Amino acid sequence: MNSEIVVLMPGRVSEKFNSFIRSIVHDYPNRIIKRADMLPSLQNKKILWAIELNECGFNISLEKMLASICRRGNESLRNSQAVIIIQSPLEIWTKNYAYRIIFYTNQLGCRYIGHAVVEATKNIINFTTWQKQLNMPLEEIYQRNSIDLINRLFNEKMKKIVNPKVLVLYSNPRKTSNTMMLWQMVKKYITANQFDMEEKHVENGTIVDCRGCLYKTCRHYSERKSCFYGGIVVKEILPAIEKADCLVWLCPNYNDAVSAKLMAVINRLTVLYKRVDFSRKKIFSIIVSGNSGSENVAMQLIGALNVNKGFHLPPYFSLMAIANDPGTVKNISDIQEKAKEFANNIYHEINA
Numbered sequence: 001m002n003s004e005i006v007v008l009m010p011g012r013v014s015e016k017f018n019s020f021i022r023s024i025v026h027d028y029p030n031r032i033i034k035r036a037d038m039l040p041s042l043q044n045k046k047i048l049w050a051i052e053l054n055e056c057g058f059n060i061s062l063e064k065m066l067a068s069i070c071r072r073g074n075e076s077l078r079n080s081q082a083v084i085i086i087q088s089p090l091e092i093w094t095k096n097y098a099y100r101i102i103f104y105t106n107q108l109g110c111r112y113i114g115h116a117v118v119e120a121t122k123n124i125i126n127f128t129t130w131q132k133q134l135n136m137p138l139e140e141i142y143q144r145n146s147i148d149l150i151n152r153l154f155n156e157k158m159k160k161i162v163n164p165k166v167l168v169l170y171s172n173p174r175k176t177s178n179t180m181m182l183w184q185m186v187k188k189y190i191t192a193n194q195f196d197m198e199e200k201h202v203e204n205g206t207i208v209d210c211r212g213c214l215y216k217t218c219r220h221y222s223e224r225k226s227c228f229y230g231g232i233v234v235k236e237i238l239p240a241i242e243k244a245d246c247l248v249w250l251c252p253n254y255n256d257a258v259s260a261k262l263m264a265v266i267n268r269l270t271v272l273y274k275r276v277d278f279s280r281k282k283i284f285s286i287i288v289s290g291n292s293g294s295e296n297v298a299m300q301l302i303g304a305l306n307v308n309k310g311f312h313l314p315p316y317f318s319l320m321a322i323a324n325d326p327g328t329v330k331n332i333s334d335i336q337e338k339a340k341e342f343a344n345n346i347y348h349e350i351n352a
Contacts, residue, residue: 004029005154006042009050011061017087021050024085024146028154036061036068043075046153047082047110049101057093066104078109078315083153085146087120094119094126098307099299106302106317113156114279114310118145158280158312164350167244168199169237171261172252176326179252179288185336186286186319189343195350200240202261207233207268237265238272246282246350247311249301253289256296258304266304278310282349284342285318288329294320314349316342 005028009021022032025048033039053059069076084101088094098117106112119126120142127141134141172179190197241247251258258266283305287294298318306313319342323329 003154004031004046005048005150006030006040006045007032007048007050008039008065009034009052010036010065011052011059013050013052017050017052020143020146021048021085024143024150028150034061036065039065039068042069042072042080043078043109045077045080047077047080048150048153049082049084049086051084051086051097051101053086053088053090053093053097055089057088057090057097059097062097062101066101069105069108072108074108076108077105080109081111081113081153081156082116083113083149084117085120085149086117089122091122091125094121095303095307099303102302102306102313103295103299106313106315109315111315112306112313113152114306114312115149115152115308116313117307118142118149158352160352161245161350164195164245165243166195166197166246166248166346166350167240168197168248168250169202169262169265170199170250171202171259172250173201177252178321178323178326178329179250179286181327181329182286182288182319182321182323182335182339183248183250185330185339186343186346189340190347195246198240198244200237202237202265203232207237207261207264233265233268238268241269241281242272242276244281246284246346248346249283249285251285251287251297251301253287253293253297256293258297258300263304266309269309273309279312281311282314283311283317284314284346286342287318287320289320289322290324291322294318294322314345316345 005025007021007025007030009032051059051062082105084098086094086098098119102112102116124138124142127138130141131138136144168183170180174180249262251262283301285298285301287297298320302313305311319338321329321332321335323332329335
């Protein structure tokens with residue numbers, strides 16, 4: 001992979017943001033690109049998306065840049081990895097925009113390291129919670145986190161996994177579920193001797209959502225490998241996640257969102273997150289929508305697992321399909337080829 005950092009900073013940005021980004025990448029070989037018509041090949045690159053939104057929460061030049069990359073084909077970002085620094089004059093839109101960038105470019109072959117985003121909202125107020133722990137000015141925290149992000153991007157190297165373990169999480173076991181049918185198609189291309197695979201069913205009545213304990217309380221339970229509510233999450237699911245090298249989330253689209261039971265698992269990951277580094281664990285997903293909206297579910301997973309909890313996001317992390325009536329997923333054109341390709345992607349990522 002190229003040792004240079006390609007900084008994609010589209011549109012007109014403030015002098016302050018421009019200077020900030022240049023100072024962040026100063027210690028590394030870098031090239032700053034501001035226009036879509038100046039884009040080099042973006043395969044095999046380390047990429048920093050440096051995005052400043054306008055007062056309406058948009059960056060039109062970014063959309064043009066993304067469209068230009070998309071026109072190069074679905075391998076236009078193959079073997080590249082990226083991070084994002086995004087700033088807004090408002091208290092909103094930074095996460096929404098970041099998730100869109102990640103989802104869009106991941107479908108073009110880009111991977112994202114864990115905790116791939118540093119965001120700065122109006123008056124950088126979003127760093128207030130960090131300030132409680134670090135006792136530093138907000139501006140210094142913003143700079144500190146951004147420098148750490150670039151260091152991790154530049155030095156990121158995934159180690160080969162010995163005896164990889166794959167954990168599959170699902171909440172809908174019904175034989176008529178199109179999501180489960182699509183997983184079975186993928187699974188048949190993963191032979192038993194390739195992985196140590198475990199499937200966990202998150203059943204009704206076995207999981208309670210996160211209680212929202214105070215930080216010290218959650219840390220207390222974390223140190224004891226427990227949680228306020230205990231139950232199957234503590235006894236089975238969290239230990240399985242801790243052991244796993246790769247997680248596959250099977251997500252039927254429920255009102256353009258992850259199902260409540262799987263979301264409860266994600267919410268309760270915090271107690272494990274406080275003592276376990278997730279950055280070497282890769283995530284994949286299978287998402288089936290009755291009509292549309294798979295991208296919303298995918299972005300929810302990206303935000304919760306990659307951006308917030310620090311899981312590694314491999315390229316083409318999600319296999320998505322539209323299937324309404326039971327069994328119709330089997331009738332989708334070239335679905336078997338897509339399932340095989342997705343299985344091969346999982347195999348390649350875990351054995352790379």
